[in-house]
Amino acid sequence: MSVHGKTRRVTTRTLHDMKFHGEKISMLTAYDYSMAKIIDQAGIDVILVGDSASNVMAGHETTLPITLDQMIYHASSVVRGVQRCLVVVDLPFGTYQGNSKEALTSAIRIMKESGGHAVKLEGGREIIESVDRILSAGIPVMGHLGLTPQSIYKFGTYVVRAREDEEAQRLREDAKLLEESGCFAIVLEKIPADLATEVAASVSIPCIGIGAGGGVDGQVLVVHDMMGITQEFSPRFLRRYLDMGDQMRAAVEQYVADVKSHDFPNESEQY
Numbered sequence: 001m002s003v004h005g006k007t008r009r010v011t012t013r014t015l016h017d018m019k020f021h022g023e024k025i026s027m028l029t030a031y032d033y034s035m036a037k038i039i040d041q042a043g044i045d046v047i048l049v050g051d052s053a054s055n056v057m058a059g060h061e062t063t064l065p066i067t068l069d070q071m072i073y074h075a076s077s078v079v080r081g082v083q084r085c086l087v088v089v090d091l092p093f094g095t096y097q098g099n100s101k102e103a104l105t106s107a108i109r110i111m112k113e114s115g116g117h118a119v120k121l122e123g124g125r126e127i128i129e130s131v132d133r134i135l136s137a138g139i140p141v142m143g144h145l146g147l148t149p150q151s152i153y154k155f156g157t158y159v160v161r162a163r164e165d166e167e168a169q170r171l172r173e174d175a176k177l178l179e180e181s182g183c184f185a186i187v188l189e190k191i192p193a194d195l196a197t198e199v200a201a202s203v204s205i206p207c208i209g210i211g212a213g214g215g216v217d218g219q220v221l222v223v224h225d226m227m228g229i230t231q232e233f234s235p236r237f238l239r240r241y242l243d244m245g246d247q248m249r250a251a252v253e254q255y256v257a258d259v260k261s262h263d264f265p266n267e268s269e270q271y
């Protein structure tokens, strides 16, 4: 990973080469400096500053309320914490759907004000003009198909997408369109594993799955979910690597008890 003592950064080109060589891509979300630093040091390939910050950081029910300014705040904090991985930043709801000029202005703000390396947009053919315009400004774009949480009020539910032939066919075509536009990767969220495997094999760009099975080119999870901080969220696709929520609660309970019992601070913890 290191050339002349310098860490070699992950770029969109690296991800392309990883797909070509069959090396899986690891991606996690992060929203702040300290978490991003740990995740980067642990060797992640991509950090997504997801608009899931709206849920896990701000406590909103959906991703819709988060603003561009808030995403820029989260993304700039993450960028300061990383040395190696690629940082992709979600364009939040309402900042790119209006027209392609608005989309470009939003993407430019993200790149200029946060220092992120790429943007992610949800959707296929309906946003292709915006994707083209952002790409023509030299900004790398990641697509996002399948379950697209910014459209939750249109879907009405978070169930698996593209089970029916018509929707599956539309998704196949949208993946091709995003590839042809020049997107460097696509997130496939909560679709049948067979369809995701087929789509990943049909395009030359990496497809990174969440709830899309193991036949894609990489995996992404929301870090609060895989660490066990969001304990109420337990979809089938989620693997928990820690029970951090329980551990943090126990630590705080111990601290409260230590303060109340005059145990903390002790002689060696004071001046």
Ligand code: KIV
Binding pocket: 029, 048, 049, 050, 051, 052, 053, 090, 187, 189, 210, 220, 221, 222
């Ligand atoms: O916002 C987010 O965290 C995402 C991932 C679930 C892919 O878009």
